Amino acid sequence: MFGIELTPEYPASEVAEYAVQAERAGFERVLASCHYNNRDPFLALAAIARATDEVELGPAAANPYTTHPVKLASQIATLDEASDGRALLGIGAGDRSTLASLGIEHDRPLRRVLESFRFARELWAGETVTHEGTFTARDASLNYEVGSVPVYVGAQGPGMLRMSGKHADGALVNASHPADLSWSAERIAEGLADRPERYGEFDTAAFASVSVAEEGEAAREAARPPVAFIAGGAAPPVLDRHDITVERSTEIGEHLEAGEYTEAFEAVTPEMIDAFSIAGTPGTVERKLDALFDHVDSVVCGSPLGPEKDEAISLLGATTDRLRGARR
Secondary structure (H helix, E strand, O other): OEEEEEOOOOOHHHHHHHHHHHHHOOOOEEEEEOOOOOOOHHHHHHHHHHHOOOOEEEEEOEOOOOOOHHHHHHHHHHHHHHOOOOEOEEEOOOOHHHHHHOOOOOOOHHHHHHHHHHHHHHHHOOOOEEEEOOOEEEEEOOOOOOOOOOEEEEEOOHHHHHHHHHHOOEEEEOOOOHHHHHHHHHHHHHHHOOOOHHHOOOEEEEEEEEEEOOOHHHHHHHOHHHHHHHHHOOOHHHHHHOOOOHHHHHHHHHHHHOOOHHHHHHOOOHHHHHHHOEEEOHHHHHHHHHHHOOOOOEEEEEEEEOOOHHHHHHHHHHHHHHHHHHHO
16 A cells, blocks of 8 residues: 655645545555644645545644644544544654754653553543543543544654554554664564454554655755654664764754754755655656565655655656556
8 A cells, every 4th residue: 555645834725636636646545744834734634535535544643742632532533524434543752853842841752652542542432531641631532423543653763663563553654764664563563462453453654755756866855854854853773774973863953953944954964865765766766665565564655755746746656556566
């Protein structure tokens, strides 16, 4: 399965048009990114639900620090109702630098994510729930019926990956390189070993930053912003895997936390683009996407997608069609 991430940096109506284009291009899943400086992802997802017919849709990834888990559960349930049962919950702890800029402490991220989606499942099952943990809720319930909504954990670190394998329906693994995805698959397998049978099958999805254009260098340049955020928050073992120094990563992270985005993007090296994105011509992107399936079940092509979004969606649609055909 191939999905696509759309960033609500445009009005919701335009995001919905891109989603229609993605559905026609053969993508089976459309996710909306959740950044406070862009438009509201749930308004964008509501527009996508109205404009599309079959694609699964959801946030990637909703943050249970910036939105109270009770509110988040209701938002997802409403989206599921509006889309005739096509919603999924992508949930993650977010990056430390963004939360710091909002004055929010990144406290116990694994527990926050796990407690949030467990709580949501109880609400969706019609239960009235009281919770005291990383958040507080008393006698919370939803006054409408909810279908079954799959939960995907946005994960990169070992603990979050193991937790997703044990408790969630899938993982959105924030990685674009086979070396990272191979290591991640091992951590997920450790969680799957303790997974209750009642949870059913698990979908490991590479949530890869993809940028494609006929001109390869233009695609690589467009990948700088998302790569900066990934590199600036990468753990030392990930940096070591790609021979990237902690000092360079820290420099980028400090620029991002200070809101110095131009400086952060300029500090991204070619090695970082190779490690933390799939960027280049359609042929290059096809070859690199194909290599991911040695370690994952599905792929979400994440932003920026390319210097020209509508062209990139078309190029990626043709690319993923070729990959489906080759893998049958």
